[in-house]
Amino acid sequence: MSQSDFIKKYKRNKRFIKVMQFLILLSFIVIWQILSSTNVINSFIYSSPYNVFITIKNLAISKELFTHIFTTLSEIFISFVLGISLGLFIAILFYECPTLAKIFDPYLTVLNSLPKVALGPIIIIIFGANTKSIIIMALLINLIVSIISIYSGLKETDKVRLKMFDTFKATKWQKLKMLVLPSAYNSIIASLKLNISLTLIGVITGEFLVSKSGIGYLIIYGTQVFNLDLVISGIIILLVISYILYKGVILLEKILIKTY
Amino acid sequence: MNNLIEVENIKKNYHTLNGEIEALKDVSLEVKEGSFVSIVGTSGCGKSTLLNIIAGLEDKTSGQIKFKKDIKIGYMLQEDALLPWLTVLDNALLGLKITKEEDTEYVKYLLKTYGLEKFMDKYPKELSGGMKQRVALIRTLATKPDLLLLDEPFSALDYQSRLKVSNDVYNIIKKEKKTAIMITHDIAEAISLSEEVFLLSKSPAILKKHYDIIMKERSTPIKNRSLPEFSYYYDMIWRDIDEPI
Ligand SMILES: Nc1ncnc2c1ncn2[C@@H]1O[C@H](COP(=O)(O)OP(=O)(O)O)[C@@H](O)[C@H]1O
Ligand SMILES: [Mg+2]
Numbered sequence: 001m002s003q004s005d006f007i008k009k010y011k012r013n014k015r016f017i018k019v020m021q022f023l024i025l026l027s028f029i030v031i032w033q034i035l036s037s038t039n040v041i042n043s044f045i046y047s048s049p050y051n052v053f054i055t056i057k058n059l060a061i062s063k064e065l066f067t068h069i070f071t072t073l074s075e076i077f078i079s080f081v082l083g084i085s086l087g088l089f090i091a092i093l094f095y096e097c098p099t100l101a102k103i104f105d106p107y108l109t110v111l112n113s114l115p116k117v118a119l120g121p122i123i124i125i126i127f128g129a130n131t132k133s134i135i136i137m138a139l140l141i142n143l144i145v146s147i148i149s150i151y152s153g154l155k156e157t158d159k160v161r162l163k164m165f166d167t168f169k170a171t172k173w174q175k176l177k178m179l180v181l182p183s184a185y186n187s188i189i190a191s192l193k194l195n196i197s198l199t200l201i202g203v204i205t206g207e208f209l210v211s212k213s214g215i216g217y218l219i220i221y222g223t224q225v226f227n228l229d230l231v232i233s234g235i236i237i238l239l240v241i242s243y244i245l246y247k248g249v250i251l252l253e254k255i256l257i258k259t260y
Numbered sequence: 261m262n263n264l265i266e267v268e269n270i271k272k273n274y275h276t277l278n279g280e281i282e283a284l285k286d287v288s289l290e291v292k293e294g295s296f297v298s299i300v301g302t303s304g305c306g307k308s309t310l311l312n313i314i315a316g317l318e319d320k321t322s323g324q325i326k327f328k329k330d331i332k333i334g335y336m337l338q339e340d341a342l343l344p345w346l347t348v349l350d351n352a353l354l355g356l357k358i359t360k361e362e363d364t365e366y367v368k369y370l371l372k373t374y375g376l377e378k379f380m381d382k383y384p385k386e387l388s389g390g391m392k393q394r395v396a397l398i399r400t401l402a403t404k405p406d407l408l409l410l411d412e413p414f415s416a417l418d419y420q421s422r423l424k425v426s427n428d429v430y431n432i433i434k435k436e437k438k439t440a441i442m443i444t445h446d447i448a449e450a451i452s453l454s455e456e457v458f459l460l461s462k463s464p465a466i467l468k469k470h471y472d473i474i475m476k477e478r479s480t481p482i483k484n485r486s487l488p489e490f491s492y493y494y495d496m497i498w499r500d501i502d503e504p505i
Contacts, residue, residue, distance in 0.1 A: 158341070160337055160339045160341045161341045161343065163317070163337060166317055167317070167334075167335035167337070168354075168355045168358040168359055169358070169359070170358045178354075178357075179343070182345055185345075258345065260344035260384075260385060
């Protein structure tokens, strides 16, 4: 087999995978539509691609769709940025004061293993049924993991390089700025991926609990009025948003990550 | 004071949760200004500890260190510890950047003099092990130290480049007229580079013996290896290592 044959074969395989992926999606939609049109499944409960299309179209015409998407996206953005920056700040604090890190270690472990949704009701009582609670919910879910992953990235700084800085009598600040942070740069960037997934979970959980707008609200509202077309439309919009955000972060990672 | 540095009866105990570790029992040595000396001893006997104490990176348990004047100490480690995200020039400048005495011209001069001019804008991964070690030396030399401490500077290199790099480093140190204390567990390396060798005992270290390495036709480290005195000292030190104190 020649090199060009190899490349051809590789490309053919790649195309085959893409085609299959598309076919699965297409047949899912077609079968779903046929089953509901022929009343094999109850379209009132299981909706149908056509109903979903009409629901989303109507939401778009009334501009409601964009308000909901905008609400959810801005909550995600705020929680994501806050999670990363607070996580970085606390991780640096822990790195510079190991005693502090040790004191808080059991609390982090417990908080990390607790299903954060359980705190939802308390958050609502303290912060009220508003956006603030949603962001707090998302932070609870993404912050602990950010702290832990960034902190372990900082701790991986090469010992010999740290000693080298000591031989020049470098200050703590110099070591942090010139060595520790640049060393951890790639692992910080890599933690963004995990963070965006967790932020999404947090924001939607928050919206389920309190919101008056947003995709999570749309889904919950649909359930309450038994409009399953709305529920499934909400889930599909969420699916698209999650996919785009995740791909976006992967792209961001590709741009930002450095190879030495 | 004729010596640049005098180390007197240094003792060092480490405190750990598993008890006290005696790293240095009693070490004294003197180093003349402008000389190149080596400290040899088995691994784990306390050589790095001694150098760290001289460099002021660690406290001693007891003993004294006297300096001729207020000297500046440069330290070169076993690994080059170059930062992969900086160019060769920026790596070489790093020491001066930390001490806030940035002098790009001087560092460029050093890189040029020691054959690294063409690599100034390259990154460490594009360099050979020996070149990286030279950059590390220049990073230290750039701060203009009076005394250079070298902790097994060639042990990370393979045997062939080790001979060549030790030769290069020796020539650089001599050209810059620096006093140097080198640690090594390689006796041949110690003899070929140094004017004096200090032999430490097994852990916890005391100074077991001291040798003035006298070679009538002393030249570069590689050539020194084939002088008759070389094997004389080599055999003698080997014999002394095994001898009980
Ligand atoms: N920071 C430390 N804490 C506890 N023990 C140490 C520490 N550094 C070195 N030691 C111990 O001191 C002894 C001497 O170590 P070292 O000076 O590194 O030896 P060498 O450089 O001669 O191989 C060893 O037994 C080592 O385990
Ligand atoms: Mg050592």
